[in-house]
Amino acid sequence: MMKKVLLLAAIALLAFALWPFVRDVGLAEPGELATAYLERGPAELGTANVVTSIVVSYRGFDTLGEVTVLFTATAGVGGLLARRKSGHGRKKAAERGATDASEILKTASRLLSPLLVLFGVYIFLHGHLTPGGGFQGGVIIATAVLIGLLADPEAGLAHGVMHLVEGLSGFAYVALGAVGLWFTGVQAGFLDPRFLPLGELGRLASAGAIPIIYSLVGLKVGAELTGILDAMKEDAE
Amino acid sequence: MSDVNIVTLIGVALLLVGFYGALSRPNVIKMIVGFAIADTGVNMIIVAVGYLPGRTAPILDSAADAANAARTMVDPIPQALVLTAIVIGLAVTALMLSFAVRMRRSGGGMAIDSYGEQKW
Amino acid sequence: MLDGRTTLDLVIGFLGLLMILAALWSVLSKRLLSSVLLSGAVSLLASLVFLALGAPDVAMTEAAIGSALTTMVFLYSLSRMKVEQDAHEDGGAS
Numbered sequence: 001m002m003k004k005v006l007l008l009a010a011i012a013l014l015a016f017a018l019w020p021f022v023r024d025v026g027l028a029e030p031g032e033l034a035t036a037y038l039e040r041g042p043a044e045l046g047t048a049n050v051v052t053s054i055v056v057s058y059r060g061f062d063t064l065g066e067v068t069v070l071f072t073a074t075a076g077v078g079g080l081l082a083r084r085k086s087g088h089g090r091k092k093a094a095e096r097g098a099t100d101a102s103e104i105l106k107t108a109s110r111l112l113s114p115l116l117v118l119f120g121v122y123i124f125l126h127g128h129l130t131p132g133g134g135f136q137g138g139v140i141i142a143t144a145v146l147i148g149l150l151a152d153p154e155a156g157l158a159h160g161v162m163h164l165v166e167g168l169s170g171f172a173y174v175a176l177g178a179v180g181l182w183f184t185g186v187q188a189g190f191l192d193p194r195f196l197p198l199g200e201l202g203r204l205a206s207a208g209a210i211p212i213i214y215s216l217v218g219l220k221v222g223a224e225l226t227g228i229l230d231a232m233k234e235d236a237e
Numbered sequence: 238m239s240d241v242n243i244v245t246l247i248g249v250a251l252l253l254v255g256f257y258g259a260l261s262r263p264n265v266i267k268m269i270v271g272f273a274i275a276d277t278g279v280n281m282i283i284v285a286v287g288y289l290p291g292r293t294a295p296i297l298d299s300a301a302d303a304a305n306a307a308r309t310m311v312d313p314i315p316q317a318l319v320l321t322a323i324v325i326g327l328a329v330t331a332l333m334l335s336f337a338v339r340m341r342r343s344g345g346g347m348a349i350d351s352y353g354e355q356k357w
Numbered sequence: 358m359l360d361g362r363t364t365l366d367l368v369i370g371f372l373g374l375l376m377i378l379a380a381l382w383s384v385l386s387k388r389l390l391s392s393v394l395l396s397g398a399v400s401l402l403a404s405l406v407f408l409a410l411g412a413p414d415v416a417m418t419e420a421a422i423g424s425a426l427t428t429m430v431f432l433y434s435l436s437r438m439k440v441e442q443d444a445h446e447d448g449g450a451s
Contacts, residue, residue, distance in 0.1 A: 007260050011253055018252070021245045021282055030289060034312040042297055050295040050310070051414045054317040066321040073328035080335040123417075131296060131413035135324050139421040146429055201297070221324060225426065228331045232433040243366055244410065247373035251380055251399070258384030266389050266435065270396045273427060274380045277403050280419070284412050294411040311411045323418045327427055334434040341438045 046198035046207040047128040055133065056210050056217075057193055060177065067170070067220060074224045078231045101151045109151035116144030124218030128207040134214040138221025145226045149233060157230050166223035169216040176213055244285035251278030263348040265337045269330060276326045280319045287315030369409055376402045389435060397428035 030038065041053040055063050117140075124137030145157070180192035193213060199206030251274055258271025288311050295313035376399050383395035400423025407416040 004261075007257070010260065011257055014256060015249065015253055018249045018282075021286070022241055022249055030287075030310075030312040034287075034314055037313060038295060038310055048297040049414070050297070050313045051316050051320065054313055055320060059317060062318075063321060066325055069325055070328050073325070073332045076332050077328075077335045080332075080339045131294070132417055133320075133414065135320055136414070136417045136421060139324070139418065139426065143421060143425055146426070225324075225327070228328065229426070229429065229433070232331060232335065232430050232437070243370055243373065244406065247369075247376060247406070250373075250377050254377065254380040254384055262384065264389065266431070266438075267384070267392060270392050270431070271384055273396050274383065274399055277400055277419075277423065280415070281403060281406065284407055284410055284415055288410045288412075292411060294413050296413070316412045316415050319412075319415050320418055323415070323422050327422045327430070330427055331430050334430060338434050338437050 042201060045193060045210065046201055047210060048201060049128055049130065049133070052128045052133050052210065052214065053207075056127075056213050060213075063217065064173070064177070067173070067217065070221065070224050071166075071170070074227050074231075077228050081231045106151050109147045113144045113148045116147065117141055120144065120218070120222065121215075124215050125204065125211055127214040127218075128210045129204070134217030135221055137215075137218040138223075139225060141218070141222035142225035142229060146229055149229065153233065157226070159230075162223050162226060165219055166227070169219040169223070173213060173216045173220065176209055176216070180209065242285060244288065245282050248278045248281035248285060251275065251281065254278075265340070265348070266334075269333045269337065272333065273326070273330055276330075280322060280326075283315045283319050283322075287312035365409060369406055372402050372406050372409075376406075393428060393431040393435065396431075397424045400424045400427065 029035070037054055037058060038050055041047060041050045041058070045053045045057055047053040120137040120140035120143075122137075123132040123140060124134045127133030127137070149157075180194070193208035193210045196208040196212075198208050204211070255271045255273070255275025255278055258274065259268045260271075262268055262271065292311045293309055295310045295316070379395045379398045379402070383392045383399065386392045386395065400419055403423065404416045404420035407413075407419055
């Protein structure tokens with residue numbers, strides 16, 4: 001009883017604290033910083049998608065930090081769910097009465113997975129032009145792997161390739177950021193993409209190094225989320 | 238009603254429901270579901286703070302050119318922050334769930350109350 | 358006659374009502390499976406609201422992560438917990 005009263009009091013307190021957000025402040029103009037990003041982003045960096053210019057370049061350091069958090073969480077999941085050496089208490093899927101996926105499901109997943117990977121690559125290559133980018137593309141690639149895992153749980157993933165992709169894309173991300181630091185002259189900064197030509201707004205090969213950096217982010221996110229799914233999947237052996 | 242921002246109202250409601258679930262349910266999985274719902278609520282509040290009525294998405298095309306971008310588009314900064322926060326949310330949920338699986342593997346029950354005596 | 362903004366508010370309000378109901382049901386439900394699936398539904402509806410707020414990037418991420426990957430991660434861990442439970446029961450019997 002006491003617990004319930006305390007709980008309701010805590011919820012009421014939280015609701016009271018959040019009340020200022022609920023009141024409509026009636027903003028008609030974006031703030032000064034947002035105005036600057038909206039006006040200068042396309043001209044300075046050549047991106048049609050302003051969100052991408054913020055994620056990759058203006059706040060690129062934040063993104064690097066968040067990718068690091070993602071890596072740490074993935075490492076935590078992998079460490080906590082490390083496979084046991086002995087088969088203690090572990091049964092094969094067939095012994096637990098699990099049925100095999102049907103032939104239609106297996107064939108359809110083999111057909112769909114490569115197409116989904118292709119779609120993910122499309123999403124992060126066009127991150128500077130259309131909605132989407134590295135994070136969305138990476139998630140779609142992880143979904144493609146998930147479909148394969150659902151249809152055939154016994155199939156092993158190529159862990160070596162995954163770790164290689166993850167490590168190399170992470171390294172290349174930081175390296176490209178450092179290149180931006182050195183090559184763009186007086187007002188250079190970390191993750192400045194302007195060491196490549198900006199090109200024409202709206203072309204695929206434009207916006208300096210942003211498509212390359214976002215593709216690396218996409219590969220890294222895809223590899224990490226695939227790692228989480230693979231670790232969470234009940235192991236087959 | 239006009240002085241209430243409806244989207245932040247939804248976000249706050251989701252946040253409160255999620256917190257209630259996380260605090261009141263005895264089952265570990267239910268608590269994590271509560272945290273996931275609260276996560277969605279927080280993301281919704283942040284995006285709603287950057288929304289300006291009657292404006293379009295911050296993406297340039299033939300209909301919205303760079304010259305009047307600041308007059309026709311919504312604030313892109315909260316969107317950029319939420320974008321990464323969602324991905325982090327998935328990773329943190331997976332981390333919580335793997336803790337739950339680990340606790341279960343070491344012989345505990347599904348209910349959080351059964352862990353009261355363990356010191357580790 | 359309704360103007361565009363009022364219509365948008367109504368759509369968002371309707372989606373929000375569905376979301377809050379789904380969230381409450383998910384938190385109060387006795388069955389873990391329906392709880393997990395309803396929290397996925399909350400995320401899916403949230404992605405529609407993000408789309409209405411002019412945030413297509415966020416909507417894409419939320420739709421792909423919130424409703425697909427998070428639900429799958431929950432389901433995987435539910436099934437793992439069941440396997441662990443069976444293992445403990447077997448160990449106790451033998």
